[in-house]
Amino acid sequence: MKYISTRGAALALGFEDVVLTGLATDGGLYVPETLPEFSHAEIASWAGLGYRDLAFKVISPFVAGAIPDADLKRIIDSSYDTFRHQAIAPLVQTGHNEWVLELFQGPTLAFKDFALQFLGNLLDYILAKRQQKVVVLGATSGDTGSAAIEGCRRCENVDIFILHPYQRVSEVQRRQMTSVLEPNVHNIALQGNFDDCQNLVKASFSDQSFLPAGRQLVAVNSINWARIMAQIVYYFYAGLALGAPHRPVAFSVPTGNFGDIFAGYLAKRMGLPIDQLVIATNSNDILHRCISSNDHTKKPLQHSLSPSMDIMVSSNFERMLFDLYDRDGAQINSLMNEFKNSGALHLAPAALDKARALFSSYRLSDEETVAVIKDVYENTEYLLDPHTAIGVQAARKTRRDTSTPMICLATAHPAKFPEAVKQAVAEGDPALPHHMRDLLARDERYQVLANDLSSLKSFISSNIRA
Incomplete structure (x- = not known):
């Protein structure tokens, strides 16, 4: 299996190299040269498989011999041993043919654990084999950072640096990151928003001369192909469970950086019969505007009750554009440069028609989000976090066929976002799970930095272990 850049000018890479590379040299994102496809009979034969065994079936074609099967199975098994629920991704019914897929049973209570527990173990394996040390650099709007840190905190060959927007994540999200005190873990509170964090990360990847000799940056944001690959699995798992x-x-997917719903799109192309994919957004609605009115224009970022979706530039949308434009790398390069320079992008009619055939979309305000949490709790006694609430309401508003099971991805535990829950439910003060009960009393360590590339590079270079 080879991987190619969405912008068409970078060398094709094998699996291990693409995991360690992140952004391509031409600024694009890596995608498989060809996508594995599974027959109806093959998918049917997986019914009843546990999550780990199913993950091996879905992931192994992308690895294609780069890692021996026995080693890949061990990496997968150890990645999901940290989850609190035996089903790994349990389903809960909240309405007629409406289901919530609980993707928050991992160690940091967010769906990012599915990919980042796997990526941490994968990096450990590859780096030990290569006798190599790397610097992991990532930006987070709240959940990616803690999941990446949890996945990498025990990696001997990794120094990890995570940027989050200063005072723009929930206290639980912040403390999940900043209370990890291992010497290889560094948290940076950037004086800016998530897009500023993401821009500094991308700029650092494009010029890595500030690193010591022999070191390279590795991405943990969803620009890393391994994350997308791991997320495909739970679409198959939920689909098989419901027939x-x-x-x-x-599926309805709370959407910020487009990685999670892109994994759903890939599952559909690989053979899972997905009838509808719903892009659910908050007031930072560039993706909804793009699908509904061909308006992919940057607007000022708004702070919301669903901060993990407070994103205006969805990096993984470039992977989708690559397919919408028939994998024409030169055209994608031109489009992305136009967007970078003007802050606006408009899809060609043929590309827009394809996008609308693939996706529905919907946008919710904070007030509407709170109302959904309240409504679902009053009718089912099930407590949604604000991101999941957006997914549930988007599904209800755009659903085409009530005879088709609608699966809403629950991307976080409600205890991570008590502000929204308390507004919705008078007695709602969602408790943290037992293993996190002391979180708010733990010591913290983080560095506040200005939104400045040279300051970031200086901090990283001075904190890399020998």
Whole structure:
């Protein structure tokens, strides 16, 4: 299996190299040269498999011999041993043919654990084999950072630096990152928003001369292909649980950086019969505007009750554009340069038609989000976090066929976002799970930095272990 850049000018890479590379040299994102496809019979034969065994079936074609099967199985097994629920990704019914897929049973209570526990173990394996040390650099709007830190905190060959927007993540999200005190873990509170964090990370990847000799940056944001690959699995897992491939299924996905719903799109192309994919956004609605009115224009970022979706530039949308434009790298390069320079991008009619055939979209305000949390709790006694609430309401507003199971991805535990929950439910003060009960009393360590590339590079270079 080879991986190619969305902008068409970088060398194709094998699996291990693409995991360690992140952004391509031409500024693009790596995608598989060809996508594995599974037959109806093959998918049907997976019914009843546990999550770990199913993950091996879905992931192994992307690895394609780069890692021996026995080693890959061990990496997968150890990645999901840290999850609190035996099902790994349990389903809960919240309405007629409406289901919530609980993706928050991992160690940091967010869906990012599915990919980042796997990526941490994968990096450990590859780096030990290569006798190599790397610097992991990532930006987070709240959940990626803690999941990446949890996945890498025990990696001997990794120094990890995570940027979060200063005072723009919830206290639980911040403390999940800043209370990890291992010497290889460094948290940076950037005086800016998530897009500023993401821009500094991308700029650092484009010029790595500030690193010591022999070191390179590795991405943990969803620009890293391994993250997308790991997320494909739970679409198959949920679909099989509700009757696929013998019946179609639908998914509604709280969407910020587009990585999670892109994994759903790939699952559909690989053979899972997905009838509808819903892009659910908050007031930072560039993706909804793009699908509904061909308006992919940057606007000022708004701070919301669903901060993990407070993103205006969705990096993984470039991977989607690559397919919408028939994998024409030169055209994607031109489009992305136009967006960088003007802050606006408009899809060609043929690309827009394809996007609208693939995706529905919906946008919710904070007030509407709170109302959904309240409504679902009053009718089912099930407590949603604000991101999941957006997914549930988007599904209800755009659903085409009530006979098709609608699966709403629950991306975080409600205890991570008590502000929204308390506004919705008078007695709602969601407790942290037992293993995190002392979180708010733990010591913290982090560095506040200005939104300045040279300051970031200086901090990183001076804190890398020998």
